[in-house]
Amino acid sequence: MDEQTGGAAEASSAIAGTKDKLEELCVNTIRFLAIDGVEKAKSGHPGAPMGMADMAFVLWTDFLRHDPKQPSWQDRDRFVLSAGHASMLLYSLLHLTGYPEMTMEQLQSFRQWGSKTAGHPEYGDAPGIEATTGPLGQGFANGVGMGIASKMLAARFNTDDAFKPVQNWIYVICSDGDLEEGISSEAASLAGHLGLGNLIYLYDDNDVTLDGDKRLSMSEDVKKRFEAAHWHVQKIDGHDRDAVRKAIRKAQKVTDKPSMIMAKTVIGFGSPKFHGTSRAHGEPLGPEEAAATKVALGWPAEPAFYVPDEVRSEFARKVKRLARARKQWDTGMAEWRARNPQLAAEWDACWSHSLPEGFELQLADAGKTDKPIATRELSNQVIQKIGDIAPFVVGGAADLASSTKTNFKNGGSIERLKDDVNDPPPFDLFKGKNLHFGIREHAMGAALNGITLYGPFRVHGSTFLIFSDYMRPAIRLAALMQIPSIFVYTHDSVFLGEDGPTHQSVEQLFSLRLIPNMTLFRPADGVETGMAWAWAIGNKHEGPTIIVLTRQKVDIIPHGADFDPHQIWRGAYVLDGYADGDFTFIATGSEVTLAVRTAELLRDEGIRARVVSAPSLDIFDRQPEDYQNEVLGDRSRIVAIEAGRSSGWYKYVNHDALIIGIDRFGASAPLADIEKHFGFTPEAVAERVRGWR
């Protein structure tokens, strides 16, 4: 098919060539729901749904193991529309396959305030939307996370019984834009490395991007690229539904490699004027061309949002057949549970993220130490305890586990070394808890989101705080989806020393705190570290947690005998023994050590200071005003200390308060020199306090 030139003629002839008029009707229903949705909204992306409709129809009605009546069925196949701008495709499919919440009214309220049909699919807005997508490449990497999660679940629960609790596939539709983004290369490389045979990706290969011909900027050999990353690649005509069927079936047979189906399609398929052009990409066809497309595809001009009765019944018939898989799974699972009561209990514990009563105090306790060590080391102690009490928690690092100290010691490593990649991955490869994401922070972030979205696991991923910048879009999406992904960042300030300014965070702390729905902890000691982790693994509806840790040692913070660690969950609290004074130090993380030492130094001079530890300003923001006032005291009599940009503190203090921060980039030097030159010693802080008070 020539996708560059010509008009309705080719489109019509393509249609005439199809063998099944009913299918054609179904596919065109999807197309026109998308077209009419975009027309009514007067904005949106009609071209992609028009081009993807054939393959999406085949996938959703012949393959996708889902049950619209039980959208959260644990073993459903996952479908991610990485090309989120084609959202009307997903909404149309959810509607036609009978997801109750995706009503006709919703389709007609596309992109309107309060609808479930946002411009890009928003996780949580309606069942069946498995991930928020739109920022390109994210869904691609979410799928890799889901694939990992499914493999990990299978390794734990797929016993020798004939029935396997985990049988699902991860399907993703992606676009040129997804492939151009670097995150997809990272994720593809990881998926190929791990041999994720449960991934089946359909690439909508339409040669067009927003600015015009794709080949304005992209000419790579996509087949070769994915083969280089150990994917199984097929090339098909994406409008040939039988070819799509065959390709998916073939992909299902390749169980040791992820599958990429390159489906050549025509963007804006059916539009006499705009098909195959970027004009079809990012704006409505317009009434005239929408009408012309209806003529070209033999569709009635009226009514808009038309769904023929026979289409409704065909979808119902097909979905009913697919939903049988769910019923069979229910039956099989009941038998499996009876035969494997212990495993069944573990399965439920995993999916419910079950934690023992008082687990947070156990973790606070696990963080205790009898000598000053770095909070990353304290975190390591806590993680070992989590390994004991919460088997559903898994984690990994972006090739920095030896520095971030996040490995579960007895967790087992999900690793495939040397020439293993030429053999199918062993089934028990995924029994481990420690993942190796490689030097791919962005894909790690999105994969963490995918693992979290999949369901039964709570997962953390770690790197240095500075590299949070490399994965910020994924952090933001976790926050937007309000899912509890856990991001762990060590080496959290200029105090990492010699690696220098490229590796030293300065603006990252307050910058991350600006992301809505997110909880950042920067613990000062082991008890705070334990409670930070407890928040992260126990939190069910609060969005992601970020835990920020030091490379360097911190003191043991004074807590009285009656200290209740739950105070830490108020975000900021007055330290025992430092409740009274002329003014208040407020500090986070390693700077609490500095505040306490300075307070001690000043105490010898008869100057008394209150000291507030603020492990989480995000949580503190959510406290009642009374509590905030009680903790902060007089906002003019505050000395705020944090080794990062100072400006965020003005939210908490008056302009005549003293803020000790770092408003320049760092420097390469040993810790002691950095402390001295940046004025982060008790002596230097005391001197500034004397001048200020």
Place this chain on the structure above:
Amino acid sequence: MDEQTGGAAEASSAIAGTKDKLEELCVNTIRFLAIDGVEKAKSGHPGAPMGMADMAFVLWTDFLRHDPKQPSWQDRDRFVLSAGHASMLLYSLLHLTGYPEMTMEQLQSFRQWGSKTAGHPEYGDAPGIEATTGPLGQGFANGVGMGIASKMLAARFNTDDAFKPVQNWIYVICSDGDLEEGISSEAASLAGHLGLGNLIYLYDDNDVTLDGDKRLSMSEDVKKRFEAAHWHVQKIDGHDRDAVRKAIRKAQKVTDKPSMIMAKTVIGFGSPKFHGTSRAHGEPLGPEEAAATKVALGWPAEPAFYVPDEVRSEFARKVKRLARARKQWDTGMAEWRARNPQLAAEWDACWSHSLPEGFELQLADAGKTDKPIATRELSNQVIQKIGDIAPFVVGGAADLASSTKTNFKNGGSIERLKDDVNDPPPFDLFKGKNLHFGIREHAMGAALNGITLYGPFRVHGSTFLIFSDYMRPAIRLAALMQIPSIFVYTHDSVFLGEDGPTHQSVEQLFSLRLIPNMTLFRPADGVETGMAWAWAIGNKHEGPTIIVLTRQKVDIIPHGADFDPHQIWRGAYVLDGYADGDFTFIATGSEVTLAVRTAELLRDEGIRARVVSAPSLDIFDRQPEDYQNEVLGDRSRIVAIEAGRSSGWYKYVNHDALIIGIDRFGASAPLADIEKHFGFTPEAVAERVRGWR
């Protein structure tokens, strides 16, 4: 060579097999300078310099057209050490080839406060450091930017004369980590697409990353991957210096494709115990193993930092020969100038970024309009004017030029369509000014930095503000390097409407303002837009400029007849006609329209308000306190309005001021609904003001 097992024996036998003892001595000098530097600093990465020494020696002494006495020679070859952690390699080479500032004392002060030898190479610290590297993948993409800049310069100035002003190569040494980062895939795809035959990359293929065997997380077929992106790929033994020579010579002959030389090396080469292991990667060998390595390679135990006399003279001899190229260029250039006086003047104007007197007022004027339009449209007007007066300004977009409106209308497009990639790129391909980076924001950011670093061009790159998150590490590096890259971001708030929260900035404005050395403009009208651009293209030493623009229309802001646009360069100023009032509105960008409309509405009720437009809070921060106080007035009587996170405003206002911001994620809906529901209408703001005052 078996790089996985064995000890000093193989290393020694490899040495015995070399044909040139003097070369061996030179290479080992590099190795031991790195080892001793890391030992003395008690931190650093010895393994990579030890492994890269052979190829780096060959490159720097047989190929690199540079002159240590004239480090800023315009046509020098550029060398970027993308694997910045191997910094001692670069410092050793700069020292041995005779860069005056890289003294022995500097090598001995590696990673110490105030030295020019930071943990990772810092641009500006010493001549010969062409880019700040360390955050992996950045240098890889900087090189692509440099390659583009060189091609653009050549297309403009390489005449039919025998002498060509632009002859240089871009050499990059990169590592596993660089290749795992997605940015390198983006950059490689772009480089292959553009056929950047002036790139020669050496990949230090050592199979080891920080956490251990590289194949823990990476197993892709690198050769195939780069071939898929249309690179010329060679595989060699990276310790066989003749093979390195041959490969570079061959790469120089491939002028229509970027070249990748995969050089298999042994990390920690020469260390009996740690060679080929991750133990050699990120920490000193330790005194014992450093000594053992000296024994193994036949090196004297003392003194540390030993440079044999014959090595000094050999480097001097080789560098002298290389520097001849510079002298020949000087001669050739003088003749070329004589023959091409007009072009020579353009060459100088380009390199000096020459601008006509009063250019900023011309741009302010170009931004004027007689009806409300979006600031992205106003920016487009200004860009056309820039095209007329500043030929050295070029730009591009991440596949959003049609939305960001940043193309030069008569600039010519650097595009290679359809099947062109199978033919050598035409020479004049790079005559255009409009670049197409593809949907690759991160590589775009780093390429902008590379183009800027190269010298003669001032370059901008654009996408939506939300996608600044995708390129944040590159923005940060521009700020750290204090280079004037220009980042243009449109669709700057929830007011982009229907695309919804995935595309709507909320935290980005104040988050970007947290980056040190950076100047963000959010202009309110055409005059401010013109002055923002004038700052961006005229700025020589102030670091990067970010220009943030609206998708939606803004009003024409009232400026009196005497208005001096230079006021805009104070960051914030009182609007003409709104100098007196009971309180002060301060707003940025589109919210200045809202502030003025609200002030008008309240004026009818007898409530008078001052209105301050604050196009750049970053510049405002640098003003004298008196001016700040004069503009802000009573900090308790301020209403601050910006469609983003509110917390940053507390730096400027007291806690009893009124801040109208957005502290949640956005929503998908038409503009008018968004304005209404978020309370960003004159009526809603007036109501809040009434309640507050």
